[in-house]
Amino acid sequence: MSAAEDQCDAARVLAGETSAFEGIVRRWQSPLINLAYRFCRDRSRSEEMAQEAFLRAFRNLSSWRHESVFSTWLFSLATNLYCSELRRIPPVTLPFDEIHEPTDPRTLNNALDRDIDERNRDAALHRAVQTLPPKYREVLVLYYFHEMDVPATASSLNLPEGTVKARLFRARDLLRAKLQPLVRQRATESV
């Protein structure tokens, strides 16, 4: 994705050529929808949130100061919107205590068990992430969305890198405590 194309399209939009915004939407629709999906895990809601993010970007395009690349500005704006939207109407979350402990890897005897456990593992992870307090969940979602890039996560959230690292550490701690057997199993598999 070219930053020059974004800059050119943004300049055309600001000059009054509204249709130039389509290029921006085409380039960034997939990342923005996928980012929204990681927050809400609901396909139709993620498209609605992404549409609102594009509209907000269109309205506030003149506030993009070119100090950062367009994608950083767009992700920051979208993240801000998604977080406030999900705080307004949160996705369904479960209390931490209601998450069942995953199967102990030592009891896995055959392939079927492993397959079931694979699906259980993903479901358990999803539930565990959903039970995290929003400030930890948001950091975690963005950190893995940006392929474990702390500076990108920090600029998307408008937070100092130190705060992001501290929240990641705490979020991982909380998850590790809850998902200990899963983590141990993964560690054994990777050896």
Added chain:
Amino acid sequence: MNRPQPNATPRDALDTLLEQHFNASTTQLTPSSGFVLSVMDAVHQQSTAPPPIAFPWRRILPGVIAILCAFVAFFLYIRTHPITGALIPTNLHLHPHADMLASNSLGITLGGTALAICLTLAVTALSFRLAGRSR
């Protein structure tokens, strides 16, 4: 975006699990076919929509000026014509501390008027803020 871990924290088994969970191929959504069209429709609607109606300052200004003039005239009147009868109850003259009570009564009246004006201004300012926010 998507530059891999220059400042990443140490990687462990939990990282691998979470990375697989968040970036699994099953959770990579493809936008629906009408998404771009729907966004551009909304964008065009927004760009062609008339600008928000400006607050009618011209209409409201004469009223505000009239209120201020009345307020000033009232104070001038109070200063030039000390109130003795109208604002003071008739039986107050019989009271041993009539003078003190009369000045207290005047003070209460003026205080009440000032409070009412302040409240009006506060309510007006609040409604301006709310209207500005909703726009």
